[in-house]
Amino acid sequence: MSGLGSGSGAGTTPLPHRSVANIRSPHTSGNTNPSTPSSSSRPVPSSSFGSPSSLRADEDILILELGSRKLQIGFAGDACPRGTVWFTPSQLRRVGDFRDWSSESKTNVDWKTKKVTGEKWWTRDHELWEYDVREVDLGLIGDKVERALREALTKYMLIDSRPRRMACVLPSSLPLPMLSAVLDSLFTRFQPPTISLFSSPVALTVGAGVRSALIVDLGWRETVVTSVYEFREVNTKRSVRGGRLLVEQTHKLLARHLPENQKKKEGTTSEDTQDYDLSFEECNDIATRMVWCKPHLSSPKAHKSKEGLPTLHEQDESDSTEAEFPTEASKTARIPLQSCRSPTTIELPWAALAEPSENAFFDSQYSESSFDDHELPLPLLVYRSLLQLPLDVRALCMSRIIFTGGCASVLGLRGRIFGEVSKLIEERGWDGVQGKGADQMRANPKLQGKRGSRPAVSGPTSVTSPPEAVGGQEQDGVWHDAANTAHEACPVEEQLARGQDKRPRVQGKMRAIESVGAWSGASLIAHLKAAPIATIEREAWLQYGAAGASKPSEVDQKSARQSFGPGGLIRGSAANNSWTLGVWGVN
Numbered sequence: 001m002s003g004l005g006s007g008s009g010a011g012t013t014p015l016p017h018r019s020v021a022n023i024r025s026p027h028t029s030g031n032t033n034p035s036t037p038s039s040s041s042r043p044v045p046s047s048s049f050g051s052p053s054s055l056r057a058d059e060d061i062l063i064l065e066l067g068s069r070k071l072q073i074g075f076a077g078d079a080c081p082r083g084t085v086w087f088t089p090s091q092l093r094r095v096g097d098f099r100d101w102s103s104e105s106k107t108n109v110d111w112k113t114k115k116v117t118g119e120k121w122w123t124r125d126h127e128l129w130e131y132d133v134r135e136v137d138l139g140l141i142g143d144k145v146e147r148a149l150r151e152a153l154t155k156y157m158l159i160d161s162r163p164r165r166m167a168c169v170l171p172s173s174l175p176l177p178m179l180s181a182v183l184d185s186l187f188t189r190f191q192p193p194t195i196s197l198f199s200s201p202v203a204l205t206v207g208a209g210v211r212s213a214l215i216v217d218l219g220w221r222e223t224v225v226t227s228v229y230e231f232r233e234v235n236t237k238r239s240v241r242g243g244r245l246l247v248e249q250t251h252k253l254l255a256r257h258l259p260e261n262q263k264k265k266e267g268t269t270s271e272d273t274q275d276y277d278l279s280f281e282e283c284n285d286i287a288t289r290m291v292w293c294k295p296h297l298s299s300p301k302a303h304k305s306k307e308g309l310p311t312l313h314e315q316d317e318s319d320s321t322e323a324e325f326p327t328e329a330s331k332t333a334r335i336p337l338q339s340c341r342s343p344t345t346i347e348l349p350w351a352a353l354a355e356p357s358e359n360a361f362f363d364s365q366y367s368e369s370s371f372d373d374h375e376l377p378l379p380l381l382v383y384r385s386l387l388q389l390p391l392d393v394r395a396l397c398m399s400r401i402i403f404t405g406g407c408a409s410v411l412g413l414r415g416r417i418f419g420e421v422s423k424l425i426e427e428r429g430w431d432g433v434q435g436k437g438a439d440q441m442r443a444n445p446k447l448q449g450k451r452g453s454r455p456a457v458s459g460p461t462s463v464t465s466p467p468e469a470v471g472g473q474e475q476d477g478v479w480h481d482a483a484n485t486a487h488e489a490c491p492v493e494e495q496l497a498r499g500q501d502k503r504p505r506v507q508g509k510m511r512a513i514e515s516v517g518a519w520s521g522a523s524l525i526a527h528l529k530a531a532p533i534a535t536i537e538r539e540a541w542l543q544y545g546a547a548g549a550s551k552p553s554e555v556d557q558k559s560a561r562q563s564f565g566p567g568g569l570i571r572g573s574a575a576n577n578s579w580t581l582g583v584w585g586v587n
Helices: 002-009 020-024 052-059 120-124 138-157 176-189 200-208 243-256 280-289 350-361 378-387 391-397 413-428 436-443 445-449 491-498 518-527 538-548 568-576
Strands: 062-066 070-075 083-086 166-170 194-199 213-218 223-229 232-239 332-337 344-349 401-404 473-475 478-480 534-537
Touching: 062 138, 062 518, 070 138, 070 518, 083 138, 138 176, 166 176, 166 200, 166 518, 176 194, 176 538, 194 200, 194 518, 194 538, 200 213, 200 223, 200 232, 200 401, 200 518, 213 378, 223 378, 223 391, 232 378, 243 280, 243 350, 332 350, 344 350, 350 413, 378 391, 378 413, 401 413, 534 538
Parallel strands: 062 166, 166 194, 213 401
Antiparallel strands: 062 070, 070 083, 194 534, 213 223, 223 232, 332 344, 473 478
16 A cells, blocks of 8 residues: 555656546557558547537527417428427316326316307317407417427427527418517527528418419418418408318207207307307317318319310210219218217218308308408409409419318318309409499490400501611522511520529419428428528517517618628628518518
8 A cells, every 4th residue: 555655656657558648649640660551640529429419409490380279390401390289178287187087087078067158268278379369368378389389399309408499480460469479488488599480371382382372271260362472472361261160160060960858958048158069179070070062063074165065975874973973862971979968979961061161161152242351252262362463473373372271171172162263263354343334344345345445456467678778788689687687695695594494384374283381381491591581589589579670661671781891790780680570560
């Protein structure tokens, strides 16, 4: 022991295998033997052996898509979201509430014990927000967003709670108080350095691979028709006909076919309160899986050829029309119901399952003059949206119609809307004036001649230049003038034409296209590092909130440009002080 203590105190040289210097800078760098292979020493960054999550935290961007009933999340650059979280009553439980897993749970009848306060209570716990902010608890919306996002990060993303940049895909009609509640919840509880905002119609257009489109969003609260031209929203029209109305019509259909002993007592309903015999979960499941839409009667296949008689194809005469199109009255569907007073099973005709979509989206039994502007049928809503567009924008948008939303999955709904819009265009054209006077004006050729239009020429007239024209010359016995001279090729125009798409653009005819979705479109935009609609920094939001945002018309675009010259950084920092909320901060 004394020898070890005296040796260490005398300053002896440590052993080679205990020297840290020999490990970091080995003596092999001075190798004199040329036959022995050796590699030059190079510094190894310490971050190479760190956790991969530390690298992804600075590069990856979380893409969030918030809807009325669900939240989708994933990384930028992914083709589809990693996970989807639905807003359900189970998220409103407190910590330690395990009644759903108890043997004495009565989840099927819990909804009946709630106090009836109108139609809103039936769907209130299954949605995130409603656009009427007068009766909305904004703090509860922020808590729902936080709980859903934490569940998504833990269950699907498998990442830690380190601050990461976020990008939110939101509907452009979202009110500003709700947007403020969402941003407050994200900035204060997840602390991202920046949040980028993307509009759902623009992201859908990018997801379809086009620059202009007509977005028909068959959403939960309402149906919104948005016209996008060159990645800009130029027109928006909406109707209250959406998924919520479809579920309510489905409940009315099922309640009519319930036995009398399964219904509630009469006299408990009024104008402000409505009793429900079935739960929302069961009606929503039936509306999603079994409700369908009747096809358009005058489909394009049923139109007769204008050139002559249609071609008759050979077929077996024994195959009657009833075999090809079986009668709907002969088909029935057995639907088991569990949320009524006692479990029962009802039988419905197959044709009756088309009534909810007919009443929710079309209401064909009423005339056009009986609808207000906020409750137009969907074909008329799409037609009026196209009618209000300029000629060039309309020609592009009508050839790029995109159906999206939860109700777009209803069987036959998209084809029905597309067929009825085509019929309206064929009957009315693009004249916004309708009525008996307008019909008489079109039918009477004498009244059409009084408009003062110049009669059209029967054919094109050829223009010939005389031999005495100035600037002409005769070569080889053929007269050549300036009008017929061949155009000289310009090298600048040829170079600019190389980057342009020379394929003809499809326009002026009705056509529907598909899109990968708003989330995938926003993921592509963020992955390519394109400029979003708005970018908000955390420090600026926590200091000023929504009041610190400038309107888009108040931002000087010239001062927003950055330069590498003298004072360029100063001008760039001054431009970052003015930030906007995009389309959400216009009003």
